[in-house]
Every structure is written in structure tokens, then in C-alpha cells.
Amino acid sequence: MEVYLDNSATTKPNIEVVNIMTKALTDYYGNPSSLHHKGVEVEKLIKTARKQLAKALGASEQEIIFTSGGTESNNMAIMGAIESKKRKGNRIITTKIEHPSVLNVYKNLETKGYEVIYLDVDSFGKINMEQLKESISEETILISIMHVNNEVGTIQPVEEIGKIIKNNNENFIFHVDAIQSFGKIKFTPKKIGAHLLSVSGHKIHGPKGIGALYIKKGLKMTPLIYGGNQETGIRSGTENTPGILGLGEAARCLYEDMDNKINKMWILKNKLIEGIKNEIHDIKINGFEKEGSAPHIANISFLGIRGEVLLHSLEQDGIYVSTGSACSSKKNTKSHVLKAMGLKDYEIEGAIRFSFSYNNTLEEIDYAIDKLKKHVKDIRKIVKR
Structure with a gap:
């Protein structure tokens, strides 16, 4: 998938x-x-x-x-x-x-x-x-x-x-x-x-x-x-x-049908955030969850792990996310956006950006949450050794 x-x-x-x-x-x-x-x-x-x-x-x-x-x-x-x-x-x-x-x-x-x-x-x-x-x-x-x-x-x-x-x-x-x-x-x-x-x-x-x-x-x-x-x-x-x-x-x-497209992205974003909050501990949501935020972006820090490691683990299951802006993701620098927001270094290191399209489905979000839960748990076990 x-x-x-x-x-x-x-x-x-x-x-x-x-x-x-x-x-x-x-x-x-x-x-x-x-x-x-x-x-x-x-x-x-x-x-x-x-x-x-x-x-x-x-x-x-x-x-x-x-x-x-x-x-x-x-x-x-x-x-x-x-x-x-x-x-x-x-x-x-x-x-x-x-x-x-x-x-x-x-x-x-x-x-x-x-x-x-x-x-x-x-x-x-x-x-x-x-x-x-x-x-x-x-x-x-x-x-x-x-x-x-x-x-x-x-x-x-x-x-x-x-x-x-x-x-x-x-x-x-x-x-x-x-x-x-x-x-x-x-x-x-x-x-x-x-x-x-x-x-x-x-x-x-x-x-x-x-x-x-x-x-x-x-x-x-x-x-x-x-x-x-x-x-x-x-x-x-x-x-x-x-x-x-x-x-x-x-x-x-x-x-054409812009309102429904925007609403679809809100549904996907809310489902992902709620699923992660319910299934994974030690996370930090960066920015607004709902009001004051766009419907297609969710930035979440998974504490205790490096975002790049989680990104590549998810990729093995066909899930594609990012650690920040695509224009600077290949550079070995911390996000200037998260720095300006006052995040600590370890919070920035564990940050993942999920960004949605109206073409995504609820089934895809369920699959992503399931794999996220598994990979975060596995990576944290390795880090603690």
C-alpha cells in the first residue's frame, strides 16, 4: 500500500x-x-x-x-x-x-x-x-x-x-x-x-x-x-x-467543489492527530490543531527519536512524509521555523510533517497510524538499549 x-x-x-x-x-x-x-x-x-x-x-x-x-x-x-x-x-x-x-x-x-x-x-x-x-x-x-x-x-x-x-x-x-x-x-x-x-x-x-x-x-x-x-x-x-x-x-x-475538498482534508487531518494522540505517547503537536491552522498540514514531534529515522522506517511500508520543508530537508540544519517557535532541540529532532490531499483516504490514515505506532515503539526500544 x-x-x-x-x-x-x-x-x-x-x-x-x-x-x-x-x-x-x-x-x-x-x-x-x-x-x-x-x-x-x-x-x-x-x-x-x-x-x-x-x-x-x-x-x-x-x-x-x-x-x-x-x-x-x-x-x-x-x-x-x-x-x-x-x-x-x-x-x-x-x-x-x-x-x-x-x-x-x-x-x-x-x-x-x-x-x-x-x-x-x-x-x-x-x-x-x-x-x-x-x-x-x-x-x-x-x-x-x-x-x-x-x-x-x-x-x-x-x-x-x-x-x-x-x-x-x-x-x-x-x-x-x-x-x-x-x-x-x-x-x-x-x-x-x-x-x-x-x-x-x-x-x-x-x-x-x-x-x-x-x-x-x-x-x-x-x-x-x-x-x-x-x-x-x-x-x-x-x-x-x-x-x-x-x-x-x-x-x-x-x-470545482472546493468546500468539500477542504472539508475532506480537515477530516483526514483530525483523524490522524486523534489517532496518534490515542495510540502513541510522548508526542508534541507543533502549531495549532484546528482553528488558526490550515487543513492540510500537521507537524508532530515524536520525542526520543530522530525524525529522519522514523521517516525512512515509514517509507519501508510505503508511507511518505517529511521532516520539514522540502527545500531544506536534505541540509543538516534544524528547522528555522520550529526554532523561532521556541521548540527545544530534541523536540525539533523528532518532528515529522504530515501533509494531506483531498485524494487521500480514511483507510490510508488508519494504515499510517498503525504503522506509526509500530515504528515509534520499535525505534524507542532500540534507542533505550
């Missing part, structure tokens, strides 16, 4: 996505910039995909820019905003628990003279709004906050942050990394007050190598890539037609 519980790292593409991408590679192979029929045909299909994604996001198609993925979307948002606002000030506000595709950009900007404020988080991974308010100054040009944390699933109060920014007459830009929240929480960029918002294809059962950036209508952005003026000149380069069509189809599938 195969039980894939690493959906925050990547998801299995829907069959509809695979089919449209295959068509794009075999039939719709024209360059959308070409004037002949093959080019015009692809141009129309890309427009349809843009509409599909815009509809799922509650935005207009003119506000959607296709990118190579979440990392580029985050980089483009931050660097484009900084470049357009650099004459207004040099202060940037973010959090200590952002994804590396955000944090590493800021580390680079610090070397160029920008002042970066890294907000603290509490033991659940949530920011302090008073600290945020106190950090805003006349020099502030950008606030960048992850909507749902990719390791523990904590939801940040982005709507409240958006209201604060609106009250400041929008003198600075608000970027939201929505890569882990799109499709798991119902929201729109307008509702949360985001000027820029990043999403990724392979987190929503779409293809890898494709993402998008929402840019609020009227916001001026400085391009980072110059060329043939594709994507309204913001992101030049021949379009990745298979990826774009795949992302559009993934967004369409996601939008």
Missing part, C-alpha cells in the same frame, strides 16, 4: 492536467507569439488558462502573470516591489518563519543596505500584530508575509495586516506568499488586501515548473526579465505552454 502524506512538498498531478499537457506537447506546440493559426490557437488556450486561474483566485485575468514557479513568483514580487519603491525608503518587514525563497532574498538585500525587520512568532507560529504595527515607519516600502506556513500550517492574520496597510494610505506594498494556502483556504487577494500574491502549480495537483504572481491592477512593477514583452512586459520569454495549460486545468479542478 502506498500512502503519500507529503503533499506540501508536491502533489500528484490530476489526470486532467496530464491530458492537457500531453495535448500541449503533441498538438498545441505553436509559439503563442506567432501570427499564424498554430500560434493564435495556443495564444487562445493560454488566455483560457489565465481565466481559469483568475477565477479560482477571485481576480481578473489582467492581474495574473505566469512564472516558472513559487520561488520565482516570490523573488519577482519582492525585487520588483523594491525596485519600484526604492526611492521611498529602505525598510522591509517580514517574519522569521518565511520560506527560503523569501528569506534568502532578504539576506541578500541586507547586504545592499536595506533594513529588514524579522517579526517574532509565538509558540504556535503566529506573529504579534503589535510588533508589526510598531515596526511600520515612514521608511517602510514592503511587507511580505506567508499566508500559511509550509512546515506547521499556521495561518497568519493577513486580512488584518491588509487593513493596517490600507489605513496607511497604501504607501507601501503588501506581498502575500499564498503557495501553501491557495486551494486549502478560501480567500481572494482583494479580501486580504494583497497587492502581490504568489502561487505555485505543483502544490495544487498541477505541474512543476509553473507558478503565477497576482499583481493588483494599477500597481507599477519593475520587470526583472527583459525580452519580447510577454506577460505584459513584466516577465518576458516564450511561454511555457504545457505548464500554463496544466496550471489552468489544475485551478479549474480545484475551484
Whole structure:
């Protein structure tokens, strides 16, 4: 039996996505910039995909820019905003628990003279709004906050942050990394007050190598890539037609019956957490269990064992989980997210992230709990020897 519980790292593409991408590679192979029929045909299909994604996001198609993925979307948002606002000030506000595709950009900007404020988080991974308010100054040009944390699933109060920014007459830009929240929480960029918002294809059962950036209508952005003026000149380069069509189809599938899909993930998450609490002792749930948390992520520390050992033990039974972010899981470093939340080293070492999809089943969760109980017991016996 195969039980894939690493959906925050990547998801299995829907069959509809695979089919449209295959068509794009075999039939719709024209360059959308070409004037002949093959080019015009692809141009129309890309427009349809843009509409599909815009509809799922509650935005207009003119506000959607296709990118190579979440990392580029985050980089483009931050660097484009900084470049357009650099004459207004040099202060940037973010959090200590952002994804590396955000944090590493800021580390680079610090070397160029920008002042970066890294907000603290509490033991659940949530920011302090008073600290945020106190950090805003006349020099502030950008606030960048992850909507749902990719390791523990904590939801940040982005709507409240958006209201604060609106009250400041929008003198600075608000970027939201929505890569882990799109499709798991119902929201729109307008509702949360985001000027820029990043999403990724392979987190929503779409293809890898494709993402998008929402840019609020009227916001001026400085391009980072110059060329043939594709994507309204913001992101030049021949379009990745298979990826774009795949992302559009993934967004369409996601939008259909979204409430039931979200509810299904909640049922799976609650069942796993309750099963582990009932069957395994000496555990610690990291972040919120229910309210304040996304439905697809559960982070649990199994005390007294190393997460990597448990991960590979579960893998032998066809169960796939992770010890944290896929972007940093192969590095011999402790989770910066769990550190910021105040976890002790031994709690961090035993942390496992379970992340769900609406394609998972209750039978898979039962199987995972049964094998977890066995492996945790066996590993702890070996450790005590």
C-alpha cells in the first residue's frame, strides 16, 4: 500500500492536467507569439488558462502573470516591489518563519543596505500584530508575509495586516506568499488586501515548473526579465505552454467543489492527530490543531527519536512524509521555523510533517497510524538499549 502524506512538498498531478499537457506537447506546440493559426490557437488556450486561474483566485485575468514557479513568483514580487519603491525608503518587514525563497532574498538585500525587520512568532507560529504595527515607519516600502506556513500550517492574520496597510494610505506594498494556502483556504487577494500574491502549480495537483504572481491592477512593477514583452512586459520569454495549460486545468479542478475538498482534508487531518494522540505517547503537536491552522498540514514531534529515522522506517511500508520543508530537508540544519517557535532541540529532532490531499483516504490514515505506532515503539526500544 502506498500512502503519500507529503503533499506540501508536491502533489500528484490530476489526470486532467496530464491530458492537457500531453495535448500541449503533441498538438498545441505553436509559439503563442506567432501570427499564424498554430500560434493564435495556443495564444487562445493560454488566455483560457489565465481565466481559469483568475477565477479560482477571485481576480481578473489582467492581474495574473505566469512564472516558472513559487520561488520565482516570490523573488519577482519582492525585487520588483523594491525596485519600484526604492526611492521611498529602505525598510522591509517580514517574519522569521518565511520560506527560503523569501528569506534568502532578504539576506541578500541586507547586504545592499536595506533594513529588514524579522517579526517574532509565538509558540504556535503566529506573529504579534503589535510588533508589526510598531515596526511600520515612514521608511517602510514592503511587507511580505506567508499566508500559511509550509512546515506547521499556521495561518497568519493577513486580512488584518491588509487593513493596517490600507489605513496607511497604501504607501507601501503588501506581498502575500499564498503557495501553501491557495486551494486549502478560501480567500481572494482583494479580501486580504494583497497587492502581490504568489502561487505555485505543483502544490495544487498541477505541474512543476509553473507558478503565477497576482499583481493588483494599477500597481507599477519593475520587470526583472527583459525580452519580447510577454506577460505584459513584466516577465518576458516564450511561454511555457504545457505548464500554463496544466496550471489552468489544475485551478479549474480545484475551484470545482472546493468546500468539500477542504472539508475532506480537515477530516483526514483530525483523524490522524486523534489517532496518534490515542495510540502513541510522548508526542508534541507543533502549531495549532484546528482553528488558526490550515487543513492540510500537521507537524508532530515524536520525542526520543530522530525524525529522519522514523521517516525512512515509514517509507519501508510505503508511507511518505517529511521532516520539514522540502527545500531544506536534505541540509543538516534544524528547522528555522520550529526554532523561532521556541521548540527545544530534541523536540525539533523528532518532528515529522504530515501533509494531506483531498485524494487521500480514511483507510490510508488508519494504515499510517498503525504503522506509526509500530515504528515509534520499535525505534524507542532500540534507542533505550
